[in-house]
Amino acid sequence: MVRAWFLLAWTWTRAAAQYPGTLLAMILGAAVSTSLDLVAIVILFTHMPSLGGLSAAEAGFLYGASQISFTLSDVAVGSTDKLGRHIRAGSFDAMLIRPVSALVQLAAEDFTPRKLGRLLPSAAVLIWSVPRLDLSPSDLVLTVLMVLNGAVLFGGLWVLAASVQFALLAGHEATKAFTWGGASMTQYPMSLYGQDLVRAVTFTVPLAFVNWQPSLYILGRPDPLGLPEFVRFLGPVAAVVVCLAAVGAWRTGLRHYRSTGS
Amino acid sequence: MILLDGVSKRFVVYGKRGGLRRERKVVTAVERMSFTVAAGEFVGYLGPNGAGKSTTIKMLTGILSASEGVVRVAGLDPARRRAELARRIGVVFGQRTTLWWDLPLKDSFALIRHLYKVDRRRFTARLDELTELLGLGEFLGTPVRQLSLGQRMRGDLTAALLHSPELLVLDEPTIGLDVVSKATVREFLARINTEEGTTVLLTTHDLGDIERLCRRVMVIDHGRLAFDGTLDDLRATAPADRTLVVDLAPDATPLVPPQGIRLVRREGPRLWLAIPPEVSAASVVARIAASHDVVDIALHEPDIEDIVTRLYGRTPQDQYS
Numbered sequence: 014m015v016r017a018w019f020l021l022a023w024t025w026t027r028a029a030a031q032y033p034g035t036l037l038a039m040i041l042g043a044a045v046s047t048s049l050d051l052v053a054i055v056i057l058f059t060h061m062p063s064l065g066g067l068s069a070a071e072a073g074f075l076y077g078a079s080q081i082s083f084t085l086s087d088v089a090v091g092s093t094d095k096l097g098r099h100i101r102a103g104s105f106d107a108m109l110i111r112p113v114s115a116l117v118q119l120a121a122e123d124f125t126p127r128k129l130g131r132l133l134p135s136a137a138v139l140i141w142s143v144p145r146l147d148l149s150p151s152d153l154v155l156t157v158l159m160v161l162n163g164a165v166l167f168g169g170l171w172v173l174a175a176s177v178q179f180a181l182l183a184g185h186e187a188t189k190a191f192t193w194g195g196a197s198m199t200q201y202p203m204s205l206y207g208q209d210l211v212r213a214v215t216f217t218v219p220l221a222f223v224n225w226q227p228s229l230y231i232l233g234r235p236d237p238l239g240l241p242e243f244v245r246f247l248g249p250v251a252a253v254v255v256c257l258a259a260v261g262a263w264r265t266g267l268r269h270y271r272s273t274g275s
Numbered sequence: 276m277i278l279l280d281g282v283s284k285r286f287v288v289y290g291k292r293g294g295l296r297r298e299r300k301v302v303t304a305v306e307r308m309s310f311t312v313a314a315g316e317f318v319g320y321l322g323p324n325g326a327g328k329s330t331t332i333k334m335l336t337g338i339l340s341a342s343e344g345v346v347r348v349a350g351l352d353p354a355r356r357r358a359e360l361a362r363r364i365g366v367v368f369g370q371r372t373t374l375w376w377d378l379p380l381k382d383s384f385a386l387i388r389h390l391y392k393v394d395r396r397r398f399t400a401r402l403d404e405l406t407e408l409l410g411l412g413e414f415l416g417t418p419v420r421q422l423s424l425g426q427r428m429r430g431d432l433t434a435a436l437l438h439s440p441e442l443l444v445l446d447e448p449t450i451g452l453d454v455v456s457k458a459t460v461r462e463f464l465a466r467i468n469t470e471e472g473t474t475v476l477l478t479t480h481d482l483g484d485i486e487r488l489c490r491r492v493m494v495i496d497h498g499r500l501a502f503d504g505t506l507d508d509l510r511a512t513a514p515a516d517r518t519l520v521v522d523l524a525p526d527a528t529p530l531v532p533p534q535g536i537r538l539v540r541r542e543g544p545r546l547w548l549a550i551p552p553e554v555s556a557a558s559v560v561a562r563i564a565a566s567h568d569v570v571d572i573a574l575h576e577p578d579i580e581d582i583v584t585r586l587y588g589r590t591p592q593d594q595y596s
């Protein structure tokens with residue numbers, strides 16, 4: 014599966030490279046928009062030194078880590094949110110007659126290295142914040158694990174949201190709110206939001222596990238909600254649950270898939 | 276190679292909102308369909324618009340799962356073992372491409388080689404052969420979206436056959452093609468079937484395809500199998516009128532059609548008569564020739580189109596009007 018994904022991604026990269034002009038424009042566009050992101054976050058951090066009770070470095074840590082997770086998941090499976098369009102255009106039928114998982118084909122569809130460009134600003138923020146925090150080597154290892162776990166969890170959410178489109182053909186927009194909305198929520202400390210919302214988020218869409226709970230541990234902070242200590246380590250469990258739900262939803266969607274009438 | 280046993284496919288569709296509730300309707304696209312196709316056959320799958328042809332094909336290829344009944348293709352349940360089946364069958368949808376819109380044809384083919392894990396030597400030989408047969412040489416480097424319909428179709432055919440499948444399933448492969456392209460495609464399909472022993476199932480609205488290619492014809496209407504047999508059987512099952520064209524001499528007495536014979540059309544001295552299947556054409560010819568001054572006389576066998584329209588249960592269109 015991974016092999017097929019890389020193969021398809023490579024083919025799409027080559028296809029995009031056939032139009033150097035567009036490729037360049039896309040890279041520039043992505044660079045500009047991510048730099049603006051960066052400027053916004055710098056302004057936010059410098060003017061609000063204790064964002065939700067956190068220092069600028071801690072907020073940067075949260076932002077950088079969640080953005081890297083999200084970008085990695087977007088690169089890997091973000092194209093699944095175009096499922097509805099592929100179904101309507103009939104190109105999803107074409108994926109179904111190939112001997113490779115339709116999910117992998119969908120995930121790799123239209124891959125461009127440009128998406129990787131968004132890793133730069135978030136990585137910069139993370140790299141800026143880490144020396145300003147008092148982190149032990151084991152904390153650093155945990156950080157890497159947290160980022161990867163977050164990427165897996167986000168990946169599951171993408172697929173889960175895409176599966177909804179099987180039922181809801183016009184679900185493209187809804188998917189966007191789900192995943193992009195989720196990502197921008199984890200960019201800022203959870204305590205900024207109302208407690209009820211945080212609680213809902215923790216237990217319904219387990220977004221909080223992407224970095225808030227593990228970060229509390231890494232940063233050595235108490236949980237404002239007072240959740241017990243073991244919750245900090247439930248990240249992998251949340252990721253597994255989300256991925257299982259995603260696989261289940263995808264399979265169900267595929268079984269009830271009805272193609273188009275032509 | 277293919278087995279369908281009591282297969283139905285129902286779609287639930289929702290009508291327009293009427294107040295709060297939406298009208299729920301069940302469309303039965305395929306109804307208790309059963310047939311088998313043996314290896315090496317060339318089968319034509321015919322039916323009017325909306326008969327359920329494409330739906331059947333989607334069930335055969337595993338795109339759709341059947342609402343009830345058993346589907347087996349190459350011994351596999353298509354909906355459950357879709358990926359495994361994909362390696363053994365080739366599929367072409369005439370209405371839309373299975374290739375990648377933005378990739379040049381040869382990149383699409385290279386990608387297919389990897390996806391199907393065809394080894395490089397066999398792939399190169401196969402691609403050369405198909406390129407030669409279908410005349411793809413000139414546009415191998417062109418992105419699919421820039422290809423003309425006929426070029427694209429030949430590209431799709433190649434893509435479906437690169438992995439040398441045992442079964443080739445085609446949904447309207449000749450739709451929109453000009454006479455030359457049609458001929459190329461037909462010749463190619465006949466060759467694949469006879470020389471490589473590939474089983475072919477083809478849907479089409481072009482009865483020319485059927486007459487030239489298919490030894491066996493299946494006709495479906497409203498999701499049910501209306502006929503299954505050879506082309507000759509089809510002619511015998513739904514016998515249609517033969518047409519007798521008579522040219523009278525300018526000064527001949529006006530012709531009154533014999534009992535049971537219908538005058539279809541008259542144009543100056545030329546008359547078209549419809550002879551029902553149970554009447555001997557020879558006796559009609561003899562009677563007319565005996566009583567009238569006839570310049571020329573010709574008998575036309577019914578077209579397969581008339582026969583098929585009869586099977587579809589509509590009034591056959593008069594081909595001379």
Ligand SMILES: Nc1ncnc2c1ncn2[C@@H]1O[C@H](COP(=O)(O)OP(=O)(O)OP(=O)(O)O)[C@@H](O)[C@H]1O
Binds near residue numbers: 274324325328329
């Ligand atoms: N995805 C779908 N949702 C709802 N109804 C569908 C769907 N696909 C097909 N149908 C219905 O099923 C019936 C059969 O459609 P199908 O596409 O199999 O016909 P067909 O024989 O291929 O016709 P044509 O010659 O026009 O291609 C039609 O009544 C169609 O409206």
Ligand SMILES: [Mg+2]
Binds near residue numbers: 275329
């Ligand atoms: Mg059709």
